[in-house]
Amino acid sequence: MAFPHSDAQQQHIDTMLKKDKKGRIGRAIAKFFHFSHIPSHAASTPYYRSMIATIQKESLGVEPPTSYEISGKYLDAEVNNIHVWVKNLKQLWEMYGVTLICDSWTGPTKMSIIIFLIYYNGKVIFHKSIDATSRFEDADYIYALLEQVLCEVGKKCVVQVISDNGANYKKAGKLLMQRHPHLFWTSCAAHCINLMMSDFGEINRVKKTIDTAQRISKYLYNHLWIHALMVNFTGRELVRPGITRCATNVIALNSILQNKNGLKSMFASDEWQTSRYASTADEKSIEQIILSAKFWDYMKEIVDIVEALYVVLRLVDQEKIPQMGHAYYKLRMAKDNSKKTNPLWCQSFLKIIDRRWDVQMSRDLHLAGYYLNPSYHHCYNLGFDDELLKALRNVINR
Template sequence: MGWNKEVHDAARKQICKFWYFCNIPFIAARSPYWQGMVDSITICGAGFKAPTDAKLSGPLLLQMVEDMKVELEDHRQSWSQKGCTIMTDGWTDRRNRTLLNFLVSCGGSTMFLKSIDASSHVKNATYLCEAIEEVIQEVGEENVVQVVTDNAASYVAAGKLLMERHPKFFWSPCAAHCLDLMLEDIGKLEWVKSIVERAKNISKFIYNHALVLSIMRQYTGQKELARPGITRFASNFLTLKSLIKSKAALRRMFVGEEWTSSSYATTTAGIDVINCIFDEPSFWTPCGETM
């Protein structure tokens, strides 16, 4: 047993050396393929030669592509048996290209079908309808049960055009996008907008100053605050929820010696944050009401 423990500890250290040297995110250990890889190496036993970078980027990569094609073909075969949903999502990449992603969902699993560059086109209802129509024909009209898009006006109009062409299936707006739009409308209420802005100011102040952020982490047990996102309105409400969870820790922080002795404690921005943190009726109570 002692010998086995030593061998296992040595193996773990070798894994750690590889992991840390390559700066692999720790969450990668949750991959469903991680333990399978380790088991396969163990079965091979001593003397197993790991693949080189040339093999990983060459023949092995090509083999995996072929294997994936076979797996996706099995997925395609289920479309005619169970019916499928075509999902599309538009986004802008770092080169400011407008891309349309198309995915097919069937039997509880989803596969990426393709992505098209729509930068040179006006993304009106007619163009979107034709783009989705092309995918419908590729998937097989007889296999399609529904088409799901976001709830933008052009997509809504495109969905109506598609249902006129294909009365056997229906168009549905994305539930997540609908909820996001609902939260956007709620966020336009003056009292909600005011609370969200004050919450954003607290978060920005803390994260814009390294010392203040360090002090906060001490009091929250290294837990972070949810920070506002750029596009998703839900993130505003996640920020409020995060602040409520950290309310006691933040109050202890702003009366602690680390804060009161810092230069930030006497700045205008710092005083504004303190006033907000200890404002029960005008800040914390409305915060709770938004939840």
């Protein structure tokens, strides 16, 4: 019988001890996370691993920082580091330019806050916030704030100002462009598309379909037995339509549409037909809607048309990759998709898209971004497109 080599035994012991140590450390860290109500995904941040590596490096016998030190000198040190980091970035702002973002928010207490952010090279930096609760936020007030922030950041540094689509911001943005010819003002693309989708919700057929979906959803979730039967046939819960926000309603309509077969099977089943719910007028009305081919056809047309725009909304609302060079193309694809779905009925949607986009967005800026995007420029041979070249010249001339 051969005995294992002593080195192999030592390695096995070391591995066991290492696992035991990791287990004890893991439990201690997890306990800190759990009892301090820190979400577990905080361990995915680079600062978590940096903290652990520093603790391991500095060896035993070092006292951990107190709460006073964490909220005092160490917080001050981090603030100073951020200031130094921003100061170093500022040296490049005049050369490459920055985007000034102005966003407003009103909370449940009716407190109105206006926030100013600076976007540069994929990084968003908080500049300052203004409590505008006691102020009348007309165009003149917004314009004065923007002028003040421009002076603080550096007028030569800012090449674009982005705000929401309110009439006051739009007027202030135009005044800003008149005063500073090198500047572009554009409204938030995500907000613009949200407004498009809200306008979609006012189209009579869309509104009726959403109202019907809300009625169905409310009915299915207001009765425990019916809800349980629905889950049994669909195998899942439904996303329920809300009262507002058309984007959420589109997701809800799509959820109901995906469960079409399950819902139809439910209302055609023996369990339903022999239940006490199947005989009342309200229930029969819901059953007729679910078994109606017209209802599902309307829903599919709406989802097919609006979902393409929802994809654009998700694209422009994400923060990882700048979307200036993609927004125009994606919106055009959404319009083309609408035409394929229902060439006649889609005209109402297309008018809303064109009206919102042309009136509220900086058309030249997005066209120039589309033209300069190499993934589209070569694929679609945009080099000699007169409309795009004109937009590009307009942007360069500013």
